[in-house]
Amino acid sequence: MTAGVTPSLLATLWRERRPSGPPIAHTFRGTHADGWVRFHSLPGSKRYPESEDEYAIVLDRYNTILDELFAGMDVFVVTMDWSNTPTGPAGYPTPRQELHPDSVHWWTEAELDDPDPEFHTHTRLYADRRPWRHGCIDDLLRAVADEAVVEVFITDTELHRIHHPYDGGADVILTTPAERDRIRNRHSSWLSTHPSGL
Numbered sequence: 001m002t003a004g005v006t007p008s009l010l011a012t013l014w015r016e017r018r019p020s021g022p023p024i025a026h027t028f029r030g031t032h033a034d035g036w037v038r039f040h041s042l043p044g045s046k047r048y049p050e051s052e053d054e055y056a057i058v059l060d061r062y063n064t065i066l067d068e069l070f071a072g073m074d075v076f077v078v079t080m081d082w083s084n085t086p087t088g089p090a091g092y093p094t095p096r097q098e099l100h101p102d103s104v105h106w107w108t109e110a111e112l113d114d115p116d117p118e119f120h121t122h123t124r125l126y127a128d129r130r131p132w133r134h135g136c137i138d139d140l141l142r143a144v145a146d147e148a149v150v151e152v153f154i155t156d157t158e159l160h161r162i163h164h165p166y167d168g169g170a171d172v173i174l175t176t177p178a179e180r181d182r183i184r185n186r187h188s189s190w191l192s193t194h195p196s197g198l
Contacts, residue, residue: 007104007105007106007107007127008106010076010106010107010127011106011107013158013159014107014159017158017159017160018031018032018159020032022107022109023078023107023109023125023153024109024123024151025078025080025151025152025153025164025166025171026151026164026166028153028162028164028171028173029171032162032173034176034177034180035173035174035175035176035177035179035180036171036172036173036174036180037171037172037174037180037183037184037191038169038170038171038172038191038192039061039065039169039170039172039187039190039191040168040169040190040191040192041057041058041061041062041145041168041169041170042054042057042058042168043057045168045192045193047167047168048145048146048147048167048168049145055142055145058141058142058145059135059138059141059142059145061170061187061190062141062163062165062170063134063135063138063141064187065163065170065172065183065187066132066134066154066163067132067134068183068186069154069156069161069163069172070132070154070156070161070163071132072132073131073132073156073157074129074130074131074132074156074157075129075130075131075132075154075155075156075157076127076128076129076154076155076156076157077100077103077127077128077130077137077140077152077154078103078125078126078127078152078153078154078155079096079099079100079103079125079126079127079140079149079151079152080096080123080124080125080126080150080151080152081094081096081123081124081126082121082122082123082124083121083122083124084117084118084119084120084121084122085120085122086108086110086122086124088122091121094143094148094149094150095143095148095149096126096149099139099140099143099149100126100128100140102128103126103127103128104126104127104128105124105125105126106125106126106127107124107125108122108123108124108125109122109123109125110122110123111123123151125151129157132154137154140152141165144165144166144167145165145167146167147167150166150167151164152164152165152166153165160175161173161174161175169190
């Protein structure tokens, strides 16, 4: 990573700024519920794009929100793999390394509850720092839309705002409920019709 940021400093920053839980993206809507809103990627809450026109809609929605959150800022882009051991091979093949080649390992979250070590998992997070530019991670976002890569998130370098794209939409964590409501109202047609917002 650049600008003097080291993995240990990023991990320390996360613990200081986000003490309610580890940086595991699918947990954010629970651990940061006050600032959470979910946007869907396609009209009618369709989950997977099936044409280039639909991929264009997905990428436009992701980038529109990312631009609103991070224009003119540096961001951390975070990707994930997992293994049965802390340093073993990834548990399943993904294009993560090809799509995020400059990333460095900065966090491992171990799940060791099962008495059988074969069922232990070690979720490993990788990050890089870059200036946010519209479209700068489109290849990664397209892989997310296809569920080829999971648990991705993008955050500003102070960890104030988080964008977690997933196959079907994005969970966004804002600094306050008021900020969340403003962005939710701007893009109300992208919201779920379900009362829970899922």
